[in-house]
Amino acid sequence: MKHARFFIRPLHLRSLHALVAGLCLLGLTEMSLAQDSSGPSYEEIAAGFADPTRWLTYSGDYSGKRHSPLTQITLENVKNLRPEWTFQTGTTTRGRGFETSPLVDNGVLYVTGSNNYAWAIDARSGRRFWQYRRNLPNDLTYGASAPVNRGFGMLGDQLFMATLDAHLLSFDRRSGDLLWDIELADYRQGYSATLAPLIVKDKVIVGISGGEYATRGFIDAFDPETGERLWRFNTIPGPGEPGSETWPDDPDILARGGGGTWMNGSYDPELNLIYWGVGNPNPDYYGDSRPGDNLYSNSLVALDADTGELRWHYQFTPHDLNDWDSNHMPVLADVDWHGEQRSVVMVGNRNGFFYVLDRITGELLLGTPFTATSWARELDDDGRPIVLNDGSEGCVPDPWGSTNFMPPSYYPELGLFYLTARETCATFVPEEPQLVPGQASFGGVIFIDEEPSYGALRALDIETGDLEWEFTYPSPTFGGVMTTASGLVFAGDHEGNFMAFNARTGENLWHYQTGSRIWGAAAVTHMLDGRQYVLIAAGTTLTAFALPE
């Protein structure tokens, strides 16, 4: 009985008593008792932002919009936003970022950090209830070069975390005790896992990192109670399977074709479809050994949540030579599309294009550049890019791409899609790599010209892809975006600023220097004791902001 673990830890009991006492003082006894019993159910996760005190899944809801209905912080008062507390992780990822999106439930933050640290933190004080640190092996492969994590998944009293040695863990959310630990894949081959698990009904869905190595990507579903695997979707088809015709007729090549699935997906409960981005084929830059489109690399796949069966796919970058993984948060919305109601999925892609697809059928509705990319400027009638420059001729977006996995945001009332754009310039020189398990096989080198590069927060009109406004940053940026229904955009940049903008005009309204580049993280917001908090991770700190009382 995993629920019993909660009563073993006296320290945690004390904290919870304090919490309950605090809530009683505020006249919230009933609610606190009700919430004491267990964490969120699937139905509560599916209800998204219905309870303003909670943030229960990576993007706040299944749609990936990262658009909160909270309105206490406004265009007028955001200039008064101030830090309430700062949490120090004590663990660094020099060269990368603190990429987590905290989950929030009943006044407690559940936070994962670099190097597979994790914490439960008091949302009022920033003080921690417990800390977990995984004892990682010394011979990590991909996990050593990207020792990051993007967050927990949560269901009931369980938390789920993916690890750098490619395991999936389940914890008791109250004690931080480990409930089970299963291997996703052999990290020695190059596998790792960094994403926040997605909870769908009675399943825990995860993807895998390691496309820089001779690996084969997949999306897995697990039983949350036992850790038993329920289905697997291989992103690179097996011999004879649909999609294998886009590869050489060689089982060895298919078995190591890459196609990582290292960024979170989104979910449509009505259609019961999971939307997930797939990464680069391997070798990254050398394509001569893998002629063909190399499905389902650099694609968006729509999978049946119960079975993992592929419903449809769309490939953004056929036969990728530039490491432009399509590992982005797919953003789901129901929109007025030129006078017609459509259910769409939107992707700002690493290849420099912004896409809108019908999420029922996979039909392409729009694909247009949002950067100055010289790789391609338009798609043909079949939705394939008309490639002008594959990178060997110079100056296409660098391998980090025109944007990356940092979350974008969609503001339904404005019809605007906000994303962090990176304007960069690189030359790709492919070379045939040796394929050795556990060793990276990029397949070439890149020359990056750092001088003219910059970053920008851009607002795109989703019906046309037109640039509504932009705010430029001095250097290419990895900070993510969140919007709130009060007309605000929150974004972070590579120089460490956490900022608020007018969503309609792009006017900067507030900024706070966090002291470290904001990399991969996007803001999270929730209500607590009648006040709206905004959280951002940067460097080794998590900071909570609110308006003065």
Added chain:
Amino acid sequence: MKLYNKKKKIHKPLFIKVIFSIFLLLSVGLSSSAFAQRNNPLEFDPRAPQAGGLIFRAQCATCHGADARGISTIDAPDLTLIWTRSETTDSSVFDIIQQGVSGSIMPPHGFPDTEIWMLVSYLRSVAVGGSVEAFEGNSNRGQQLFTENCSQCHRAQGFGGSLGPSLNSITSRRTQSSLKNSVRAPSSAISRRFKPIEIVTSAGESVTGILKGEDAFSIQIMDSYQQLRAFEKNGITNVRRDLPSLMPVFDQASLSDSELDDILSFLNLSR
């Protein structure tokens, strides 16, 4: 805890220590890659740098750049400069490649020892070359000339200013001809950390200096009086970045070739 302390006081019999030491010695002798300071067995193999270059391009270039000069946005250091640090040895570079750098994204690498030595050979081959030619000038005269012409902005031998790069041990990183070129034509190559900038504030003040830092809202500079100053961008009316180097051009009339040799000889003292 107390039990542990007690245990620590128990002494091992001498013969166990001796046997253990012999075993250690043997294992050092037998295993070429453990513990001791090692020399690169491929040091004189002319094929090693080329082979190492292939490995480098396949395994290292994504972070350190195809030219090994690093990528600043991910804190990947310029590897052509590592040999200018006196503590760097073939052996220490070997260890870093094999074990990675703790607390950074530089991972350990399970390459065979031979391949790591090839990488060491490659990194030796791309090391930024110092001056190998003999220094012709008179370092005493050079010190005086340095004091008169250079020390206002440059530091060497423990004195001088900070507007320009420190010239301590510069001859171990740059050739004499490239140093001379920097004196005759300072704007031909300006280091990234010494880009000139001119700012006009809304109060009408014009400030020239070196750009030290910048974000979306502020600029940090060292002004030409070597004061660190920061400006909010909303208090700035104009910024110019397309300026020549703040270093004056020293032509033959202001500094003869032999005087320049004297200065380089002085700088070579701190090599």
